Amino acid sequence: MKESTKDVRRRAARIVEQALESLHRSGVTHVKKLPLPPPAIPTAAVTAENPSRSTPMPRSQGKKVLPSLTQIAQLEQSTDPRCRELGNVAREVSDCTRCAELARTRTQTVFGAGNPSARLVFCGEAPGADEDRLGEPFVGRAGQLLTDIIVKGMKMRREDVYILNILRCRPPGNRTPSPVEAAACREYLDRQLAIIQPEFICCLGACAAQNLLQTDAAIGRLRSKMHDFNGVKVVCTYHPAYLLRNPAAKKQVWEDIQMLLAEMGMK
Numbered sequence: 204m205k206e207s208t209k210d211v212r213r214r215a216a217r218i219v220e221q222a223l224e225s226l227h228r229s230g231v232t233h234v235k236k237l238p239l240p241p242p243a244i245p246t247a248a249v250t251a252e253n254p255s256r257s258t259p260m261p262r263s264q265g266k267k268v269l270p271s272l273t274q275i276a277q278l279e280q281s282t283d284p285r286c287r288e289l290g291n292v293a294r295e296v297s298d299c300t301r302c303a304e305l306a307r308t309r310t311q312t313v314f315g316a317g318n319p320s321a322r323l324v325f326c327g328e329a330p331g332a333d334e335d336r337l338g339e340p341f342v343g344r345a346g347q348l349l350t351d352i353i354v355k356g357m358k359m360r361r362e363d364v365y366i367l368n369i370l371r372c373r374p375p376g377n378r379t380p381s382p383v384e385a386a387a388c389r390e391y392l393d394r395q396l397a398i399i400q401p402e403f404i405c406c407l408g409a410c411a412a413q414n415l416l417q418t419d420a421a422i423g424r425l426r427s428k429m430h431d432f433n434g435v436k437v438v439c440t441y442h443p444a445y446l447l448r449n450p451a452a453k454k455q456v457w458e459d460i461q462m463l464l465a466e467m468g469m470k
């Protein structure tokens with residue numbers, strides 16, 4: 204049944220209220236609760252089944268509410284149980300301080316994005332500067348390349364898959380995550396995968412492959428074959444950021460993606 208404009212506005216107000224409450228819980232006490240701004244919010248932006256990226260960010264005293272908090276509120280409001288479960292974990296992650304340095308230097312946590320019932324999950328290393336700013340994984344130049352692989356190479360949509368990282372916080376200067384940090388964040392990765400229940404995981408780069416599969420083998424040895432992770436088929440390939448520096452490696456990535464598509468019955 205189609206929601207009335209009044210219902211949509213009421214639901215939007217709840218989302219804004221939750222985001223502001225989350226800010227308060229995070230210790231930002233100077234942000235006051237404000238009435239919802241007068242312009243109408245597009246229905247699609249607040250439909251629970253369609254957590255749109257175009258949702259207007261609530262503003263308060265000239266400061267933007269962090270995108271990740273708005274995303275969490277949308278997940279929590281969803282009618283899809285998997286979205287709500289992911290929202291619960293994402294809420295926990297947003298306050299996480301297990302890695303003291305990362306918790307101090309991050310702008311926000313970057314939980315993951317995509318279809319909560321995806322057959323295929325892409326797993327990268329950690330958020331970079333763009334991801335830290337926008338609260339979503341793979342949104343910079345490497346992210347555009349990953350989108351090209353999904354859309355042009357696999358003939359899928361980015362919304363069909365789920366994308367996450369080994370770490371949910373940006374390491375300063377984009378350094379490689381330490382083993383201690385990867386171990387600390389592993390619980391969240393496992394919980395996300397347990398909720399999504401993908402059939403396939405594609406590890407992007409050595410960090411993702413080695414941490415997921417708990418091996419120290421080089422990515423060159425891990426790629427081009429199928430692995431098993433608790434019954435989930437895993438393909439490992441080079442990270443899109445590596446491809447930006449070494450375009451010649453696109454050939455190997457293409458071979459890995461072809462192998463993955465064949466396993467998925469899409470070739």
Ligand code: SF4
Nearest residue numbers: 299301302372387388
């Ligand atoms: S990287 Fe993971 S474990 Fe470390 S502080 Fe961030 S959310 Fe917590």
